[in-house]
Amino acid sequence: MIVFFKAVGFCFLAFSGFGIGVYKSSDLKKKRDNMLDFCLGLKSLAEEIRISAEEIFPLVKRAFSEYSLFDITTEKIRVKSGAFLRKDEEKANEFLMQLGTSDKKGECEKISAYGDLFYERYQELNKEYGQKSKVYKTVGFCVGVTLGLFII
Amino acid sequence: MEDLAAFENCLYAIPQRMKEILSALPSGTKAEVQEIRIRNNLPLCLTVKGKPLFVLADGQTSVFKDMAFICNSEDTQECLRLLVKHSVFAHTDEIKNGFIRMNGGNRAGICGTFSADGMISNISGINIRIARQIIGCAEGIYDKLIGGILVLGAPGSGKTTLIRDLVRLKSNRGKRVSVVDTRGEISAMNYGVSPFDLGANTDTYLIENKALGIEMALRTMFPDVIAFDEIGSISELVAVKMSFNGGAEIITSAHIGNEMQINDREIIKKLLDLRAVETVVFLPKNIGGEIKIKRIEEIKNDSIF
Numbered sequence: 001m002i003v004f005f006k007a008v009g010f011c012f013l014a015f016s017g018f019g020i021g022v023y024k025s026s027d028l029k030k031k032r033d034n035m036l037d038f039c040l041g042l043k044s045l046a047e048e049i050r051i052s053a054e055e056i057f058p059l060v061k062r063a064f065s066e067y068s069l070f071d072i073t074t075e076k077i078r079v080k081s082g083a084f085l086r087k088d089e090e091k092a093n094e095f096l097m098q099l100g101t102s103d104k105k106g107e108c109e110k111i112s113a114y115g116d117l118f119y120e121r122y123q124e125l126n127k128e129y130g131q132k133s134k135v136y137k138t139v140g141f142c143v144g145v146t147l148g149l150f151i152i
Numbered sequence: 153m154e155d156l157a158a159f160e161n162c163l164y165a166i167p168q169r170m171k172e173i174l175s176a177l178p179s180g181t182k183a184e185v186q187e188i189r190i191r192n193n194l195p196l197c198l199t200v201k202g203k204p205l206f207v208l209a210d211g212q213t214s215v216f217k218d219m220a221f222i223c224n225s226e227d228t229q230e231c232l233r234l235l236v237k238h239s240v241f242a243h244t245d246e247i248k249n250g251f252i253r254m255n256g257g258n259r260a261g262i263c264g265t266f267s268a269d270g271m272i273s274n275i276s277g278i279n280i281r282i283a284r285q286i287i288g289c290a291e292g293i294y295d296k297l298i299g300g301i302l303v304l305g306a307p308g309s310g311k312t313t314l315i316r317d318l319v320r321l322k323s324n325r326g327k328r329v330s331v332v333d334t335r336g337e338i339s340a341m342n343y344g345v346s347p348f349d350l351g352a353n354t355d356t357y358l359i360e361n362k363a364l365g366i367e368m369a370l371r372t373m374f375p376d377v378i379a380f381d382e383i384g385s386i387s388e389l390v391a392v393k394m395s396f397n398g399g400a401e402i403i404t405s406a407h408i409g410n411e412m413q414i415n416d417r418e419i420i421k422k423l424l425d426l427r428a429v430e431t432v433v434f435l436p437k438n439i440g441g442e443i444k445i446k447r448i449e450e451i452k453n454d455s456i457f
Contacts, residue, residue: 055239100238107241
C-alpha cells in the first residue's frame with residue numbers, strides 16, 4: 001500500500017513538474033504570438049492613421065484584431081498586464097503614451113520606428129521560444145522526478 | 153436644462169482637478185457660462201453674460217482674481233490632449249487655424265507659439281466657447297428682415313446664434329438653405345450630424361474655404377439662401393456676388409464694435425456696395441440691449457456711410 005502511494009506521489013510530482021514546464025513554454029509562446037499581433041497591428045495602425053480622419057481610439061480598435069491585448073479607457077490605452085514580458089510591456093506602454101501627440105507624418109514615423117523595435121523583439125522571442133520551450137518541459141519533468149525520488 | 157447640458161458637454165476636455173471645481177459651480181452659473189478660459193499661471197476664468205468671472209477653488213465665482221484657482225502649463229497641455237482626444241494628427245488642420253472643434257458644437261480656441269508650418273508649441277491658453285442654440289431668438293425680428301441679411305456685432309454678441317435661428321426659420325418656412333460652415337460655428341456638424349435644429353430644408357457644408365463652399369452650394373444644392381459666418385475676404389465677396397447673381401440670398405455676419413465702424417471695415421463697405429445685402433442687423437454689445445435693423449438705403453443716407 002505504501003509503495004502504491006509512493007508511486008502515485010512520484011508520478012504526481014513528475015507530471016506537475018512537467019506541467020509547470022509546459023505552462024512556462026506556452027506562456028512564452030503566447031507572449032511571442034502577442035508580440036507578432038502587436039507588430040502586425042502597428043502596420044495597420046500606421047495605414048489607418050494615413051488614410052483616416054478619425055481619432056486614435058477607434059483606429060486602435062480597428063487596427064488591432066487582437067485588441068484584447070489592451071486596456072482601453074476614454075483617457076488612455078495601455079497594454080494588459082501579462083500580455084508581454086515585463087520589459088516589453090514597459091516599452092509598449094511608453095509607445096502608447098506617445099501615440100497621438102504629433103501630426104500624421106510624425107505618427108507614421110514613430111509607429112515605423114517602434115514597429116522595427118518590436119519586430120526585433122518578436123524575432124528574439126521566437127528564437128527564445130525555440131530554445132527554451134523544450135528546456136522548460138525537460139527541466140520541469142526532471143525537477144519533478146528528482147523531487148519525487150527525494151521524497152521516496 | 154439644455155443650457156446645463158451644453159456646459160456639461162464640454163467638461164470632457166477639462167483636466168480632472170479643474171473638472172471637480174467646475175462641476176461644483178451653481179447650476180445658474182453653469183447655465184449661463186459662455187466661455188471657459190484656461191491660461192498658464194493665471195486664474196481660471198469664465199465669461200458669463202459677457203463679463204469675466206474668476207473661479208475659486210471651492211467652485212464659487214468672484215469678480216476679483218484674488219483667491220481664484222490658478223491654472224498652470226500642465227493644465228493647458230492636458231486640456232489640449234483631452235480636446236484632441238489624444239489624436240493631434242486628426243486635428244492638425246484645425247490646430248493650424250488656432251481652434252479645435254469639440255463635441256456638441258462647442259469650440260476651443262488655442263493660443264500659443266505657432267511655427268511657420270502652423271503647428272503649435274508652448275500653449276499659453278485655451279478658450280472653450282460653449283455653443284448654445286436659442287430657438288426662437290430671431291422670431292421677433294424675422295418679419296422685418298428683407299433680402300440678404302448682414303448681422304453686425306461685437307464678438308460674443310450672438311451673431312452666430314442669430315444666424316442659426318434665421319437659418320432654422322427660413323428653412324422651416326419653405327426656403328432651401330445651404331449653410332457654409334468653416335469651423336462648425338453654425339451647424340456644429342460632427343460626423344455628418346448637427347446637434348442643432350437648422351430646419352427641415354437645410355444642407356450643410358463643413359469646408360475650410362468659404363468662397364469655394366458658396367460656389368459648391370450654388371452649383372449643386374440650388375439654394376434659396378446661403379448662410380455663412382464672418383465674411384472676411386475678397387474671394388468671399390466674389391462668391392457672394394455670384395450667389396446674388398444666381399438668385400440666392402445670403403445671410404452672413406461680421407465683427408464690428410459699433411455702427412460708426414462700418415466706415416473702417418472695407419469688406420463691409422464693399423459688401424453693401426454689391427447690394428447683395430438689403431438688411432443690416434446691429435446687435436448690441438450687451439445682452440438685453442436694443443437690436444437695430446436698418447435697410448441699406450438708410451445706412452447709405454446716414455452720414456456715417
